[in-house]
Amino acid sequence: METPSLTRRDVLKISAAGTAAMALPLQGVLQAATASQLPASKMPVPYTAAFKAPPVLEPLHKDDVRSNIYGYVPSDYVPEAGNAHYPGEAIRGSEYLGTDYYRITEGNVQVQLIPGMWTKMWGYNRSVPGPTIRTYLQADPNNPGKKISRRTVMQVLNELPARHPTLGYVPWTSMHLHGSPSKPQYDGYAGDLTNPGQWKAYQYPNNCTPRTLWYHDHGVHHTAENVYMGLAAQYHLVDEELEKALGIPRWDRDKAAAGKPQYEFPLILSDAMFTSTGQLLFDDSSQSGVYGDVIMVNGVPWPNMKVEPRKYRFRVLNGSLARGYKLRMSNGMPFKVIATDGGFMQTAQEVTTFTIGMAERYEIILDFKDLKGAKVQLLNDGVANAKDFDHTGKVMQFEVGKGVTSFDGNLSPTQLGPAHPVMGLKAADRSAIRTMKLHRSNSMWQINDMTWDDVVESEYEYTFANPAKDAIEIWDVKNESGGWFHPLHIHLIDFKVLTRNGQPPRPEEKGPKDVVYVGENETVRLLMRFEHEEGRYMIHCHNLSHEDHDMMFQYQVGHHDIDCDSIKAEPAKALPAPELTPVLPAGVSPTPPVAEAPAAPSAEPTETAGPTETTGPTATSAPTGTSAPTATSAPTATSAPTATSAPAATTSAAGLTP
Numbered sequence: 001m002e003t004p005s006l007t008r009r010d011v012l013k014i015s016a017a018g019t020a021a022m023a024l025p026l027q028g029v030l031q032a033a034t035a036s037q038l039p040a041s042k043m044p045v046p047y048t049a050a051f052k053a054p055p056v057l058e059p060l061h062k063d064d065v066r067s068n069i070y071g072y073v074p075s076d077y078v079p080e081a082g083n084a085h086y087p088g089e090a091i092r093g094s095e096y097l098g099t100d101y102y103r104i105t106e107g108n109v110q111v112q113l114i115p116g117m118w119t120k121m122w123g124y125n126r127s128v129p130g131p132t133i134r135t136y137l138q139a140d141p142n143n144p145g146k147k148i149s150r151r152t153v154m155q156v157l158n159e160l161p162a163r164h165p166t167l168g169y170v171p172w173t174s175m176h177l178h179g180s181p182s183k184p185q186y187d188g189y190a191g192d193l194t195n196p197g198q199w200k201a202y203q204y205p206n207n208c209t210p211r212t213l214w215y216h217d218h219g220v221h222h223t224a225e226n227v228y229m230g231l232a233a234q235y236h237l238v239d240e241e242l243e244k245a246l247g248i249p250r251w252d253r254d255k256a257a258a259g260k261p262q263y264e265f266p267l268i269l270s271d272a273m274f275t276s277t278g279q280l281l282f283d284d285s286s287q288s289g290v291y292g293d294v295i296m297v298n299g300v301p302w303p304n305m306k307v308e309p310r311k312y313r314f315r316v317l318n319g320s321l322a323r324g325y326k327l328r329m330s331n332g333m334p335f336k337v338i339a340t341d342g343g344f345m346q347t348a349q350e351v352t353t354f355t356i357g358m359a360e361r362y363e364i365i366l367d368f369k370d371l372k373g374a375k376v377q378l379l380n381d382g383v384a385n386a387k388d389f390d391h392t393g394k395v396m397q398f399e400v401g402k403g404v405t406s407f408d409g410n411l412s413p414t415q416l417g418p419a420h421p422v423m424g425l426k427a428a429d430r431s432a433i434r435t436m437k438l439h440r441s442n443s444m445w446q447i448n449d450m451t452w453d454d455v456v457e458s459e460y461e462y463t464f465a466n467p468a469k470d471a472i473e474i475w476d477v478k479n480e481s482g483g484w485f486h487p488l489h490i491h492l493i494d495f496k497v498l499t500r501n502g503q504p505p506r507p508e509e510k511g512p513k514d515v516v517y518v519g520e521n522e523t524v525r526l527l528m529r530f531e532h533e534e535g536r537y538m539i540h541c542h543n544l545s546h547e548d549h550d551m552m553f554q555y556q557v558g559h560h561d562i563d564c565d566s567i568k569a570e571p572a573k574a575l576p577a578p579e580l581t582p583v584l585p586a587g588v589s590p591t592p593p594v595a596e597a598p599a600a601p602s603a604e605p606t607e608t609a610g611p612t613e614t615t616g617p618t619a620t621s622a623p624t625g626t627s628a629p630t631a632t633s634a635p636t637a638t639s640a641p642t643a644t645s646a647p648a649a650t651t652s653a654a655g656l657t658p
């Protein structure tokens, strides 16, 4: 196995940081029983800490304004000759039924992970992992039989310190909602930075199949450190009607309000190592990856979870930086895998073990009904090239009680569905077959001999591929590095794993995916359709140390312009952040335009006038009846905010205006 030598950036980091363990040699880690510097008496003892689930975050505000607007062309945009875009132009996308407004603050938090010690971390809203966001698909009042989503507006405030306390870098951030077909300017592009003291409002369409998503930091060169510090959380897009029809265990809003037991939980796996004072130790073994000796679930070391003797559903996310897991139950009981990254499988797969690479999500059902009074453990058999320590083979314990509070949602059907559209694609319909090589050359992680630095130096022009919108393609991903596995993530789209080394995919991979585990010297063949949006999206290894240095590339769907520019379309602004309010800027109608695309205006709107719509819809096309916003929550029927409800300048307070 090749051991990577230090790169120039490594040397700079070590000398600048001057902190513990940055230069710990890889061999030392490989042979150690522990990686932490904690005295043995202080190490957490597996299965002693109580399981906890992250809190569910409620929106600050909601509105019921049906629209398809996702921001505006910046007011300082200077159109080039022949360009149809203009300052203040509304940027449109998938239609939504209303909007939920959230505020996420990135900041310091102290967490008790080691008994008797406080670990300094960074949290979303002071929570590690961050709070779970849940958004619900609804019946579309205008299209019987169809579902429609609500838009999420997530205002992210970077209140992190000016420098990382031990590593010394500036903690810029970029929020990525992993699993969401977001527009490029809201996709957490690595170079779209929100520095400490800045904020940005992200907009998410939620217009895909119901699934487990997760939001985490994606800032260039420091994603690994930022996620390690705590910047990660789950996000659920839920079709409650479908869940009820399937009869599967589900998180129940009404029961939550009443404080009753739930039967669906996130399981966010991560690992860490600690200094003698209980602080996080960051050692990426010369950019191989960070392998901690303490396994955590939802931020708790090896928790013990009390469960009832019935079925539970878990949304398992590998949130580790570099550790893959091969999971099994101590008693050999099966996992019923019902969903993959992109949502429900058509046919659930029963397995007694499954591998989960970084960023992959699998929804599983476990049935404890025959285990009254027993204790069973979730164990990790490990994967090649993840460093194992004394207790990394353990994950968590389930302590089964004797009584069942409710048998609601206690089914585990094999036929789920409907099938995700990508699973119905035919390989013969592809318009291109491309090959992507993952390799290490000249001490650099590369994709097809390119690094993200090369992309940056090209002023973000280099692309791996430029498929037309809705094109279908096959991508062969080859791992040419023998000593590492690379979970490859393609932003924007879901794909179907056609083959793994020419053979059928693993049973648990037979559903829609957006990350694929590419093992040592393996080749996987993927089939995908480039739907939803146009613009430039990242492709990268989800070993976050590999991603940061510099195993990341990009591709472009259709066109690239100011309406979908990853960096320029919606730049971060200086704090303080205004409170997002559910009102629209003066002069903008929430309803979709009648015409496909608005023509360029004869005169540019001035900056003070705010965004205008020369070809906007008329009052007759405004929402009516059921979809009309209510008086208390939003603008009235014609939707044009009145002077009292929406003063011109401060309406941009919504943060949704140029």
Ligand SMILES: [Cu+2]
Residues within 6 Å of the ligand: 484, 485, 486, 487, 541, 542, 543, 546, 547, 551
């Ligand atoms: Cu990798």
